[in-house]
Each structure stands twice: as structure tokens, then as C-alpha cells.
Amino acid sequence: EDKVVQSPLSLVVHEGDTVTLNCSYEVTNFRSLLWYKQEKKAPTFLFMLTSSGIEKKSGRLSSILDKKELFSILNITATQTGDSAVYLCAVLSGGTSYGKLTFGQGTILTVHP
Amino acid sequence: DSGVTQTPKHLITATGQRVTLRCSPRSGDLSVYWYQQSLDQGLQFLIQYYNGEERAKGNILERFSAQQFPDLHSELNLSSLELGDSALYFCASSVGGLAGALAYNEQFFGPGTRLTVL
Numbered sequence: 600e601d602k603v604v605q606s607p608l609s610l611v612v613h614e615g616d617t618v619t620l621n622c623s624y625e626v627t628n629f630r631s632l633l634w635y636k637q638e639k640k641a642p643t644f645l646f647m648l649t650s651s652g653i654e655k656k657s658g659r660l661s662s663i664l665d666k667k668e669l670f671s672i673l674n675i676t677a678t679q680t681g682d683s684a685v686y687l688c689a690v691l692s693g694g695t696s697y698g699k700l701t702f703g704q705g706t707i708l709t710v711h712p
Numbered sequence: 713d714s715g716v717t718q719t720p721k722h723l724i725t726a727t728g729q730r731v732t733l734r735c736s737p738r739s740g741d742l743s744v745y746w747y748q749q750s751l752d753q754g755l756q757f758l759i760q761y762y763n764g765e766e767r768a769k770g771n772i773l774e775r776f777s778a779q780q781f782p783d784l785h786s787e788l789n790l791s792s793l794e795l796g797d798s799a800l801y802f803c804a805s806s807v808g809g810l811a812g813a814l815a816y817n818e819q820f821f822g823p824g825t826r827l828t829v830l
Contacts, residue, residue: 640754641714641802641821687755698768700745700757 601626603690605703613711617680620706622688623670630698632664632671635687637705641643642687678710715739716822718803724828730791733825737784737805743767744786745806745819746778750799761786763806793829800824 602625612618622632633650635642637708648671655662659678664671675682688703695701715738727729737744746758757770761780772778775793780786790797804819 637755641804641824644818645823647818689757693768698760699770700760700768701770702755702757704754 601690601692601699601701603688603701603703605686605706606687606707608704609707609709611711612678613707614679616710617674617676618678618708620673620675620686620688620708621670622673622703624688624690624701625669626692626701628689628692629666629669630691632692633663633689633691633700634671634673635689637685637687638683645686678708680710680712683708683710690699714820714822716803716805716820718801718822718825720825721823722826722828724830726830727793727795727827729793730789731793732829733788733790733801733803733827734794734821735786735788735803735805737786738820741805741807741820742784743806743808744780744784746772746786746788747802747804747805748799749802749824750796751756753799757804758788790827795829798827798829800826 604623606621631647633647634645646662651666659676662673685705685707687705689700693699717736719734726767742763745760751754758772759778760768764780775791778788803822806819
């Protein structure tokens, strides 16, 4: 059974801190890994990672994938209170015509002023 | 506003009943995805359609079914409802699909339908 595990489950930091969120996976026929941010509403897409070692960056957020060790990290630098949210990792697996998306349990990030 | 619309916003019903949730994707998006989010299970992927065809399936119960119509809107049917089906149901859409020749594209989520089963 495909499995995606995120750590830590919860994280509390002060504004300005840098955080690293982890996502490890065990799936059959890995295709890509996705990161989402969810505040008190619907999730929003952050990144999709397909290749190992290539960092994706968007402002203060960056992410990288290690397909050998089966994990990804999401870094947020100079955190702000607006970064407080649940961060979800999901792994796409499957064949070329049919896929499956498995989500981790999420990391709750709280940024205090 | 993501451009994805879901109706109804809230739905309260009794156990054993059947409900239909509706989703209209963003203009031009061919893929529709359904997710269930409950407090104890987190976000779960249910099913994906691409241009009317089922393309991916996740943890969808046999009591649940979905379809995508020629105008690309989608409906999720939930039957023989149980208390544990109470959750927020999200629909998302994207230009491409999860797999196949078309590259994956960013998913845009609708506001969700909150289902309460009493």
C-alpha cells in the first residue's frame, strides 16, 4: 500500500525563523511529488517535483526531491505569520494512463509574531 | 476566487440518504478531481476524470460514484450515507491530467461542499 509520511506533525516558530518540513514516501511507480498549503479554506498548490536534486523556488519557499532516499523537503525562510497553515505533501504514482494521488497527514505550522 | 465552483455550499442530511455534489471546473480545464477532507482522515483523493473519462482512483468507497459530463462539469454521488461520511468535499480542476501524454498541471481547488450526516 502506498504511504506518505510527513514530519513534524506540528511546528511552532517565531517570525523570521527558517523551517524545514519533511515528506517521505513509499509508493509503487513514483511519478511526482506535490506540495500544497492549506489555510482555513481549500488547499493551494505550491510545487510539483519530478526530478531528483533540482530545487524549485517561489519567493521564500523552496523544495527539493531525493528519489534515491525517497523524501522531499519544503523550506520556508524568514517566516511570517501569514505562513501559518497546514502544509500537505502528496505523491503521484501509477502508470502512463492511470494515476493515484496519496496525501500525507500534513504538518501544522504556526508562526508567532 | 479559483474559478472552480461547487454546489451546494452546505448539505445536511440523514443516514441512509443519497446526495449529489456538483462541480464546475475553470473554463478550459479538462480534468476534475474529487477530494474528501475529514478531521480524522485528513485530505483524501477520491477520483479524477479527464475529458469525461476516469483516469485515477484513490480511496473512494463503493457507495460513492462520480462522472464527468460532456460540458465538463462533474457530479459526485454519495449513497447509503453514514455518519462517517460527514466531511468537506473539495473539487479541483486542471488543464491536463495526472498521467498520460499531457504533463501534469497545477490544480485549482473549489471552495468545497460541507456535508453533515445526522
